[in-house]
Every structure is written in structure tokens, then in C-alpha cells.
Amino acid sequence: MTVFTTVPRVRPKVALVAAVAMTTALTAAGATAAAAPSAAGCRVDYSIGSQWQGGFGAAVTVTNLGSAVTGWQVAWTFAGDERITQLWNGSAAQSGAQVSVTNASWNGAIATGGTASFGFNATSGAASAVPSAFTLNGVACTGSVTEPPPTGDSLVGNNFPVTREAAYGDNRYTVFRPANPQAVGVRMPVLVFGNGACAHTNNSEVTRALTFIASKGVVVVDTGSADGSPNGVPSGSPIPSLLTGAITWAEREQNRSGAPLSQRLDLTKVAAAGHSCGGIEGLIAAQDSRVDAVVSLDSGLFADGSFGYSRAELAKLHTPALFMAGGPSDIAYDNTRANYDLVTVPAVLAMHPQAGHVGFITGNQMTDGMTAVVQFLDMVLNGNQAARSYVLDPSGLASKYPWTVSKKNF
Structure with missing residues (x-):
């Protein structure tokens, strides 16, 4: 597996945008204090701005549609032989075609309606396509905000002291x-x-x-x-x-x-x-x-x-x-x-x-x-x-x- 950790850098917005709505899984940070379950949801805009022989550049913007989050990880699978060589505003891990990008230390918190962005350069043997599916914090795209599961007989929504x-x-x-x-x-x-x-x-x-x-x-x-x-x-x-x-x-x-x-x-x-x-x-x-x-x-x-x-x-x-x-x-x-x-x-x-x-x-x-x-x-x-x-x-x-x-x- 290749892991990239990068320093902050800002890139301009580029064309060829694919907007994908997805949900997030919010995990309780502590088991000794009660915390209300949170609604979760987001949209991801994946943009391929420029392509050249043997490579391309892309930008990704995450919009949080649910409750505020304190950390995020976006993952997808490339369709071809793309390999990330440089990434900014986050850190990337890649194994084969599978990629996950985790927030930097300074941009993990996203308020409801807020955004976080990262960009990268990659090599590719052919013209790269926009990935067909994404996950955010491990949950597949659903296209809507997901409300928290109920408490009671359902265990997953509980967080009792x-x-x-x-x-x-x-x-x-x-x-x-x-x-x-x-x-x-x-x-x-x-x-x-x-x-x-x-x-x-x-x-x-x-x-x-x-x-x-x-x-x-x-x-x-x-x-x-x-x-x-x-x-x-x-x-x-x-x-x-x-x-x-x-x-x-x-x-x-x-x-x-x-x-x-x-x-x-x-x-x-x-x-x-x-x-x-x-x-x-x-x-x-x-x-x-x-x-x-x-x-x-x-x-x-x-x-x-x-x-x-x-x-x-x-x-x-x-x-x-x-x-x-x-x-x-x-x-x-x-x-x-x-x-x-x-x-x-x-x-x-x-x-x-x-x-x-x-x-x-x-x-x-x-x-x-x-x-x-x-x-x-x-x-x-x-x-x-x-x-x-x-x-x-x-x-x-x-x-x-x-x-x-x-x-x-x-």
C-alpha cells in the first residue's frame, strides 16, 4: 500500500464535475458519556480539471448534509490503472485501484452545510474517468440524509454511560x-x-x-x-x-x-x-x-x-x-x-x-x-x-x- 501525507495547498475549481450524494457513518467517540445519535449525509463533487499524456489532475469537494462531523475519509475505486502521485489538503492511501483519503489535521471538522476539499495529481495509462461510486466514512452512497437508528431494541443507535x-x-x-x-x-x-x-x-x-x-x-x-x-x-x-x-x-x-x-x-x-x-x-x-x-x-x-x-x-x-x-x-x-x-x-x-x-x-x-x-x-x-x-x-x-x-x- 502506498500512503501519501501532504501539506495544505489550494487548487482552483475545474470542469468535468460529477456530483455524488452519500451518507456518513458517525461513530461515538466515547463510551462513558452519553451522546445523541446523529443524522448523516453528504455530497461529493469529483472534478477532473486537466489531462495530459500519462496523467491528470483532479479536485474533490465534500459537502456535509447531516450533523457536524469531526473527521472524514472518502474512498473510491479507480476504473483503470490510475495511481496518485501527489495529494494536498489530506492524506491518501492506495492499494491497487482502491483509494482512501483522510482529512488533514486542520480540516477534519465540517459543520452542517459546510465543505472540505482536497486535490491530487495521478498517473494514468489512458484518459481517466470519474469513479462510479464513493463511500464516506465507510458507508456507500444513498443520495439522501440518513437519520440515526432508533434506540431500544436496536443496539446500534445507543450510547449510554x-x-x-x-x-x-x-x-x-x-x-x-x-x-x-x-x-x-x-x-x-x-x-x-x-x-x-x-x-x-x-x-x-x-x-x-x-x-x-x-x-x-x-x-x-x-x-x-x-x-x-x-x-x-x-x-x-x-x-x-x-x-x-x-x-x-x-x-x-x-x-x-x-x-x-x-x-x-x-x-x-x-x-x-x-x-x-x-x-x-x-x-x-x-x-x-x-x-x-x-x-x-x-x-x-x-x-x-x-x-x-x-x-x-x-x-x-x-x-x-x-x-x-x-x-x-x-x-x-x-x-x-x-x-x-x-x-x-x-x-x-x-x-x-x-x-x-x-x-x-x-x-x-x-x-x-x-x-x-x-x-x-x-x-x-x-x-x-x-x-x-x-x-x-x-x-x-x-x-x-x-x-x-x-x-x-x-
Whole structure:
């Protein structure tokens, strides 16, 4: 991939304009403070001003039609062999014909009705054409402003303040939940989560990611004590019963008088998940009849039965499954793909080549990765049709560069 980072430069407007309306995806920046969902929409004017033998110059203007944005990324696919050689007022990344341009440090904020512009020069073996489609912040063009999804049963539009606390009466677990369960308005689904390295005491590595999920109206019960204190559970090897035990803990809290979560849980909507070694815990725990969905992050059962579980266990899954991998640099890349190939349940394989093994949990891909997880849970647990489109349709996650998405049995 070629990446260009440039200094500010202003170019005049030029001819051959293609105006394209598109929507933006606005992602909440913080999971600990409430933020209202935002309407999104924009128009892109792509102009080819001059062409010469072997190259051309172009200018792009983005007009924000929705709520104010604080950062933008425009992406498209060239029709031919065009290669950007110089770009101003932003930074460009190009892999083959796929291009994404991200705002500079000084022009990321665009008010409603405001604009941002960038331009570039490129090489081309033939006369360049205006690209036929664009995305803005990963969402395909729709031609209109998109209103935010509703809160309530739909997870994707929520952004509740989050409380992280020790599980009542059981030092093996930490709970991430909306701070005011009554404000959610509906009973909340439950996600039980296993940590990377099968860490059963310290869950600090996943705190940001699980806070994000909880902010959407999900109660997350994670292995490990809230303060990292010893809890009598050894780390380093999968203990799937910890996750099924977390479901049992949630069942007790549902009926414990005076508990913050009393009668606030929807125990018909339970998911198991985990990262790396914790993903093995999730895949085995998901065989429990109380589980309705499973998410495997940078994980998978080994061909040689390492950690005591063979790939034959995959045949026991009974729920839809999401497998996510960070590309060839992810040490679980081959395992993730092999597990996806073997399962017979409805399954999705989503890969982000820049995420590596921990990008979804601690890296720059955390928001994108956890958004994909939330959308999958929203699709499976709530039957949300917008989430289904995001996960399964070519115009959804698959259109967000550089993701690749496969699906089967849906």
C-alpha cells in the first residue's frame, strides 16, 4: 500500500464535475458519556480539471448534509490503472485501484452545510474517468440524509454511560453495563466474554472494547476480577465453564432483589465471545443451550487439538457465528479462516488486514471492530434489519476499505 501525507495547498475549481450524494457513518467517540445519535449525509463533487499524456489532475469537494462531523475519509475505486502521485489538503492511501483519503489535521471538522476539499495529481495509462461510486466514512452512497437508528431494541443507535464493577458475590467476573439500566428502556441482552491469553484475573486489556459494547445497551460479564486481585482461577489455558458460569451469574442477578440488573436482563438473548485464547472459551461455551450467538476474535480451535479442544467441537455449535481476523499478521489468521470453513451454522468471516492480532481490542481498529460485533449481535439477538444489511450486504461492512467479508448459510 502506498500512503501519501501532504501539506495544505489550494487548487482552483475545474470542469468535468460529477456530483455524488452519500451518507456518513458517525461513530461515538466515547463510551462513558452519553451522546445523541446523529443524522448523516453528504455530497461529493469529483472534478477532473486537466489531462495530459500519462496523467491528470483532479479536485474533490465534500459537502456535509447531516450533523457536524469531526473527521472524514472518502474512498473510491479507480476504473483503470490510475495511481496518485501527489495529494494536498489530506492524506491518501492506495492499494491497487482502491483509494482512501483522510482529512488533514486542520480540516477534519465540517459543520452542517459546510465543505472540505482536497486535490491530487495521478498517473494514468489512458484518459481517466470519474469513479462510479464513493463511500464516506465507510458507508456507500444513498443520495439522501440518513437519520440515526432508533434506540431500544436496536443496539446500534445507543450510547449510554457505562459502569464497570465487580460482579456481585463472585470475584471471578467483572461487569460492564449501562450506568442506569432503567434508561435503556428495554431488557438488555447479555454477552459473556473470555480474555486474550485466557487471562482470568486481569481484564484491563479489553476494558475499552467491552465498555464500547456495553454503551450500546449490552450487559457484558467478563472473566477476571475488577481490580485485578487474585480470585483463585489460574490463567493461560481455556476454562469454558467460566463463561457458562457467567450466564448463571446473570440469571441470579436477574432475580436478586435490589440488584441494579434485577428484571433488566433479557436472558433469551445471550451471546458468548472471546479474544485469542478467550475465543476458544467462547466457541466451547457457545455449545450451551442458553447461548444464541457466538463471536470469535482472532481465535479458533487448532488442528492438532492444542489447549485440549479439537476442531470436532465446531460441529456442536448451534447458533450463528462471527469470526473476525486481523489479516496475515494476525497469529490466529489461519485458525480463524479454517474454523469458519468448518462450521455448518450460519457464519460470517470479517477480516481487516491492518488490525493484526490485537487491533480490534486495543488498536486503531477497535471502534470499527467492536461496531462490527455490535451490529452482528443486533442482527442475531434483536433481528434488526439495518444491522443485518450492515453485516451481510455488499454495501455494508464489506464496502468499508480495507475490510473483506464472507458469509455462508444465511
